Amino acid sequence: MTIATAYWCVVIAALLPYVWTVIAKSGGARFDNRDPRGWISRQDNPRTVRANAAQLNAFEAFAPFAAGVVLAQLAGVAESTIALLAVIFVIARVLHGVAYLANRATLRSLIWAVGIGCVVALLVMAALAIR
Secondary structure, three states, rough: HHHHHHHHHHHHHHHHHHHHHHHHHOOOOOOOOOHHHHHHHHHOOHOOOOOOOOHHHHHHHHHHHHHHHHHHHHHOOOHHHHHHHHHHHHHHHHHHHHHOOOHHHHHHHHHHHHHHHHHHHHHHHHHHOOO
């Protein structure tokens, strides 16, 4: 795997929140684009609420992941290591959203830990590589 693999993972991670957004907006009462945040706050369909939570969490996870990939590359961490952690992160984030939709809280938290572990590993390796 090369750094291109990691970069494609950044692209996928950037777009992934929108998958959960589409699911959230298609699952509730008729979507109101004039007041999307008000609309989502009025929804009581559990799947819509969970999809929105998955969306928010995916947006929150993206910035540290992207920073970790870039910093690790700039610091000279092995491309294959960066790519492997990026692939694991993306798989974890997809599974995280699926677990959110399925209302599997414990599984979701364990998967979240795998994803954040990848981010921490990227950031720590970058910090250690700079001397």
